Amino acid sequence: MTDVSSSILAAISTAVAAGAGAVAAFQALETRHLARAKEVVEREDKERPIDPSNLPELNTYLFDTLGGMSVRDYAQDSEARRVVARTIDRVEDFLEEGKARSERPEGRSHIDIAEASIRSGDLVGGLARLRLAVELRLRDLATATGAPSERASPSATVEMLRRAGVLDGRMAGELRYVMNVANRAVHGDPTDPNEAMEAAHIARRLLAELNTQAER
Amino acid sequence: MRRLTVADVEELLVADDEDAAQRLTQLVDWHLDRAMTLARLYFGAAALLLAALLAALFGSHTHLSTVEGILVGLGIVASGVMGAYGLSQAGKVHEDYVAALRLLRELAPLTPLLRLFRE
Numbered sequence: 001m002t003d004v005s006s007s008i009l010a011a012i013s014t015a016v017a018a019g020a021g022a023v024a025a026f027q028a029l030e031t032r033h034l035a036r037a038k039e040v041v042e043r044e045d046k047e048r049p050i051d052p053s054n055l056p057e058l059n060t061y062l063f064d065t066l067g068g069m070s071v072r073d074y075a076q077d078s079e080a081r082r083v084v085a086r087t088i089d090r091v092e093d094f095l096e097e098g099k100a101r102s103e104r105p106e107g108r109s110h111i112d113i114a115e116a117s118i119r120s121g122d123l124v125g126g127l128a129r130l131r132l133a134v135e136l137r138l139r140d141l142a143t144a145t146g147a148p149s150e151r152a153s154p155s156a157t158v159e160m161l162r163r164a165g166v167l168d169g170r171m172a173g174e175l176r177y178v179m180n181v182a183n184r185a186v187h188g189d190p191t192d193p194n195e196a197m198e199a200a201h202i203a204r205r206l207l208a209e210l211n212t213q214a215e216r
Numbered sequence: 217m218r219r220l221t222v223a224d225v226e227e228l229l230v231a232d233d234e235d236a237a238q239r240l241t242q243l244v245d246w247h248l249d250r251a252m253t254l255a256r257l258y259f260g261a262a263a264l265l266l267a268a269l270l271a272a273l274f275g276s277h278t279h280l281s282t283v284e285g286i287l288v289g290l291g292i293v294a295s296g297v298m299g300a301y302g303l304s305q306a307g308k309v310h311e312d313y314v315a316a317l318r319l320l321r322e323l324a325p326l327t328p329l330l331r332l333f334r335e
C-alpha cells in the first residue's frame with residue numbers, strides 16, 4: 001500500500017469515526033431529552049395534577065408534556081404507566097361528567113359550560129367545548145348503532161347516522177352547521193358571537209332531541 | 217434513530233379514523249427497517265475498514281504509519297460499536313410496538329378530545 005492510499009484510508013476511517021461519534025452524541029442528547037420528559041410527567045403528576053376542564057392546558061399537557069415521553073419509557077417504567085393511566089382516567093371522567101346534565105344534575109354539562117364561555121366572550125373556548133359535547137354524543141350514538149368505527153370523523157359519523165336513520169335530514173344539516181361554526185372558531189377564523197350563541201342553542205336542542213329519541 | 221413518543225401515538229389516533237393499529241404497525245416497520253439499515257451500514261463500514269487495514273498490514277508494500285493505523289482502528293471500533301448499538305435498538309422495537317399498541321387502546325376513548333386539539 002502506498003503512502004497516499006494509507007493516508008486516504010486513515011482519512012476515511014477518521015470520517016467514519018467522526019460520523020459515528022456525531023450520531024452517538026445525537027442519540028445521547030435525545031435519550032437525555034426523553035428521560036427529562038418522563039421526569040416532568042411524573043413530577044407534574046405529583047405536584048400539579050392536570051385539570052382537564054382547562055382545555056388549552058390539557059392540549060399542552062397531552063401533546064407536549066405527556067406526548068414528549070417515549071413509548072419505551074412507558075413500556076419499561078411502571079410509574080410512568082401509572083401516571084399515564086391516571087391521566088387518561090381523569091380526562092375520561094371529565095368527558096363523561098360533562099356529557100349529560102340529566103345524568104348528573106349536580107354538575108354542569110359541556111353545553112352549559114360552552115354557553116357560559118360564549119356569553120363571557122370566550123368564543124374559542126366555548127365553541128371548542130361545544131364541538132366536544134356534540135362529538136362525544138355522536139360517538140356514543142355511533143357505538144350504540146354498531147357503527148364500523150367509533151373513531152370516524154364527526155362529518156362521516158353524521159352521514160353514517162343519517163343513513164342508519166338515527167338522524168333525519170334536518171338534524172344532520174343542523175349538526176353540520178354547529179360543527180362548522182365550532183371548527184371555524186377553533187381554527188382561529190373570526191366568529192360572530194351571535195352565530196356562536198345560535199350554534200350553542202341549536203346544539204342544546206339537538207342533544208335534547210337525541211336524548212328523547214334514545215329514551216323511546 | 218428517533219424513538220416513538222406518546223405524541224406519535226396520539227397523532228395516529230387523530231389522523232387515522234379507521235385503523236390506527238395498522239398504521240402503527242407500518243410506522244414500527246419503518247423504524248425497524250431504518251434501524252436495521254443503519255446497523256448494516258455501520259457493520260459494512262467496519263468490515264471494509266478492517267479488510268483495508270489487514271491488506272495494509274500484510275501487503276508487500278506497506279507504509280502505514282502508527283497514527284494512520286490508530287485512526288483506522290478507531291474507525292473500525294466506532295462503526296462496530298454503532299452497528300451493535302443499532303442492532304440492540306432494532307431488538308427493542310418489538311417492545312416499543314407492544315407498548316404503543318397498549319397505549320393506543322388506552323388513549324382511544326380520548327380521540328374526540330385529541331381531534332379537537334389537532335384538527
